Amino acid sequence: MLTRMLAGFKRSIRQSMFVRVLLVHLLISSILVLILGQIIISQVNNRVLEGEYRYQHIVLSGWQNAIQERLSSIKNWTRSLYSENYMGVSVLDQILLYDKGNNAENLARGTSINHFLNSLANSINGVPSVFFVRSSDEKLFYYMKNSGYVNGNFPDFVRQHYEFEKDEYVKVVPNESHYVMPRTNKGVLSIFLAVNDIQTLDRQVQVGTLIVNLDVAFLTSQSLGNVHAVQYENAFGKVIYPPAKEDELESSSFLNIKQNNPKGDIQLSSWISKELLFKESKAIQKVLWGLLAILFLLTLLLTVYTTRKISVRLAVIRKAMNRIDQGNFSEIHITTFDEFAEIERMFNKMSLHLSDYINREYLFEIEARNVEIQSLQAQINPHFLSNTLEIFRMQALKQNDIQMSDMLYDLSEFYRWNVKNRNTLVPIYEEFHYIELYLRLQLTKLENVQYTLDMDDEVSEYLIAKLSVQPIVENIFKHAKFADKQDARIELAVWGERDSIYLRISDNGCGMDAERLAAVRAFMERMGDDDDQQSVGLMNVHRRLKLLFNGKYQMELDSAVGIGTTMTLTIPKTS
Structure with a gap:
């Protein structure tokens, strides 16, 4: 008999939050009553002394x-x-x-x-x-x-x-x-x-x-x-x-x-x-313990009543959740205006949104299958282009045109990396490798241009936004006017200091005067605040870096006529 009662009590503790709350209350109340009683009795004795x-x-x-x-x-x-x-x-x-x-x-x-x-x-x-x-x-x-x-x-x-x-x-x-x-x-x-x-x-x-x-x-x-x-x-x-x-x-x-x-x-x-001396205080202690016992019982009754009410309201919400699990999205009938009523109103609102979402999701699932089929079909085109470039490269080799073969190889590698690598962030060394492929392609028509890549080995494994440097290099070929310059030069350098990584892209092209430099800096400051369509490459770099690093980056521009232009990016170290 006693074993069955203990087993039932343990089962109630595991299954009922009401029982657990009540037990915790009893424990805490008992400790508090004992502590309070001892403190008051100690104070009474101290007053007597x-x-x-x-x-x-x-x-x-x-x-x-x-x-x-x-x-x-x-x-x-x-x-x-x-x-x-x-x-x-x-x-x-x-x-x-x-x-x-x-x-x-x-x-x-x-x-x-x-x-x-x-x-x-x-x-x-x-x-x-x-x-x-x-x-x-x-x-x-x-x-x-x-x-x-x-x-x-x-x-x-x-x-x-x-x-x-x-x-x-x-x-x-x-x-x-x-x-x-x-x-x-x-x-x-x-x-x-x-x-x-x-x-x-x-x-x-x-x-x-x-x-x-x-x-x-x-x-x-x-x-x-x-x-x-x-x-x-x-x-x-x-x-x-x-x-x-x-x-x-x-x-x-x-x-x-x-x-x-x-x-x-x-x-x-x-x-x-x-x-x-303490004869009278002992009588006071008896009265005090009696008052504390009455207070404890009143608190216990209030806790039982309150916890019971809470348990009933939670049962209503639990039944509504079971109905949703069975596909019944009927609302809870609200009769009060307390905190649980607010929870019930939010539950009804969530139930309505969930019902609408499930209906929409059913339609979306059909559309998603169609999109998936179209995506699989779209993947055929990059493979087709890559294979076609490889055929052109092999034909150039047959005709002993090494330069054309190398160009086609670089273009194929650059295109294949851009299509296959869908990661948003890539290691710095990988970004610099494909920037070099891009530079070699561009220099086939500008033989008077030299480039240098200087990368600190300590930062080569840190991550950078994919293709965040290429648009800046592309701007150099657009605006530096290298065609009339015999010793044209492009320099890329990357190094780290404390928690930041610095990337510097510089050229010795025509440069900009002070008025033009001020206009470009003003454009860089408002990038993303309007729909200005000039310099889409810079706009793209700015928006991606802002999203990836929560605005914790800097883009600085320096230029002088006849000396050249330098763009410096500062990003946080990211592993």
């Missing part, structure tokens, strides 16, 4: 601005360390004098220090803890939210960064120390600010370091969205929130976006999950 890039740069810029705002606030709070109270003592003085008085003085100083640290931590959002390191003895004062005021020895990360180089005042250190935020592993940005003694002559003496810790979770949690993780990084370290393994973030499942801070040294990076 571009939008996400723009949005994430805005978000990263917002986080960077938040860091700068808090840094400015911290710097302002640093100035308040130098502000004196009603007793003329600043917070910095109390820090420097702590542990250097009695218990009551230390308690009062500790309360003032605690108030400063507490106020700083609670006045800036996202600050979980504040440290102050006294440089003289590495005494650590700090305040932690939910833990209160504490003082004691400071941890390793503080010891690594609390000292500053010359002309260095601020450090931002990404930090994951649990000491900064107990019972968490969120990480902070620890801002180290150098505190100098402004009461000494040397104001570059560092007396302490203020350390304010910014909670990265507070900075970023409100704008995470599709962001899987955020990293703050500089030369001092890096911190990632929410905590994630770096090898996990390096996989192809995440899109990484980086942005440097133009006002600081912190580089922010965000990782976005591609699965979440």
Whole structure:
């Protein structure tokens, strides 16, 4: 069953253009739909990526601005360390004098220090803890939210960064120390600010370091969205929130976006999950593929309908052609005004012309047979003349008249070649051979005339119009007036240059004056444009060369009285 179906399908493909067109359409449409779908989906994904890039740069810029705002606030709070109270003592003085008085003085100083640290931590959002390191003895004062005021020895990360180089005042250190935020592993940005003694002559003496810790979770949690993780990084370290393994973030499942801070040294990076990012675009892809499938089906139905209509119209024309093959020239009935109607009108016109042609051809065939019989009869005359000339030549030989015998031979050869060789184009060497026969015939009555034939061997095999030179030579004997000239001379030369062949026919006859030369040149320019009957030989040469070489030839004439005349023909090389 399946084999018969496949065989029938193959037979339909071979016999029906409709089926072939439909299959080609299905193939092309399927390829185009797939390509178009991929292009559109790629464009949608690119738009999603571009939008996400723009949005994430805005978000990263917002986080960077938040860091700068808090840094400015911290710097302002640093100035308040130098502000004196009603007793003329600043917070910095109390820090420097702590542990250097009695218990009551230390308690009062500790309360003032605690108030400063507490106020700083609670006045800036996202600050979980504040440290102050006294440089003289590495005494650590700090305040932690939910833990209160504490003082004691400071941890390793503080010891690594609390000292500053010359002309260095601020450090931002990404930090994951649990000491900064107990019972968490969120990480902070620890801002180290150098505190100098402004009461000494040397104001570059560092007396302490203020350390304010910014909670990265507070900075970023409100704008995470599709962001899987955020990293703050500089030369001092890096911190990632929410905590994630770096090898996990390096996989192809995440899109990484980086942005440097133009006002600081912190580089922010965000990782976005591609699965979440393209979740909405996948829904768009499903809708898109559905629309493309509908478009494909509509196009297929339209193609089936159109191709079917075309197939029916072609069947009408095919039936009409079968009728003509059987000798029935009836017309196609035209009912529409489309392109096929124009074809049908042309078909009807062709059918009518064909019918008339067949009727005429039947009559012409009879006439052609009569013409053929007459042509066969006409061929008897050249043979008869050739045989007669040969009889005359043999009679001249019997009478020992060699000159007459040679003349009759040359005439017979020239005539036989002209009759037998029906080619329009002949080799140059062959044309020159029979021109020489013609010259020998003419020179029997003009013994004072000499001739030379100069032919370049490289062009001898190229073709030239048969008897295109003989009429020009004949004009020389008509107009050169050789009878009164003792050293009369005719020269023929042929040579080639590039794609052209040049033939020069010259004599040293009487020549023409300027007026006559101008008149002849004017005649040559209008040859073929009127019915002027003078110089039929030149007219014949001109028309044949024009037809054979599509006008790609030249005929030039030069002459002077007492010097002679030169005719130069230029024709294309033809093999």
